[in-house]
Amino acid sequence: MNKEFYTLEAIQQAIKDYEEVGLIELIDGRFTLGVQSKSAFNEELIKEEFCNYVLSLMKNDGLA
């Protein structure tokens, strides 16, 4: 995820909210994410939904 467009706070909050769906971790300071599914959903779907979710968190928090 491009650091210029997504905030660390929103990503960290989304990681917490996604705990039951998959294991998502920040790999480096450039917001590279590792995704490992813990549910019936595949990693690709989790990744795509995660990006939308981060965007919605930023919008709700007035960061976007």
Added chain:
Amino acid sequence: MADDTVLVIGKEVQVRINPKLYPLESIYSAAYVYTDRAYIHLDGDPEEQVVVSLIEKKKESDHEKLGNLGRLFLNELIAQADFRVRTKESKTIREMILQRALFTNDPQAFDSNAAVDELLADLENEPLDDPEGIAIPWEEKYGKGKET
């Protein structure tokens, strides 16, 4: 608009946006509107070119549908940018309407009369666009003695 503004690459459509034309906030708002239809990813450089990638949630999307999705996103972007401009333009009048409504319902809401006086003076001093002279009182326009 350059030919590569909307670019279909495989199962996604990339929309390339000039951030000097559209503020970043409008891009976020447009992206948010499309989160129910597509998976959105923002990339690029906020100073030079913003790349919005959209993958439609309906898996049966073809090349043409993806192209349309990208162009619809551009329309939404214009709507969001316009909304921001209108919101900014009407900020003062909205504040005045709100203040007047609050004052009407609860005059004690204002701590001092100075704020109210200032508000009323602003309203009275607003230039009146009245080319037909409708706002001029009858007596002033035709004199007191004349009857219809």
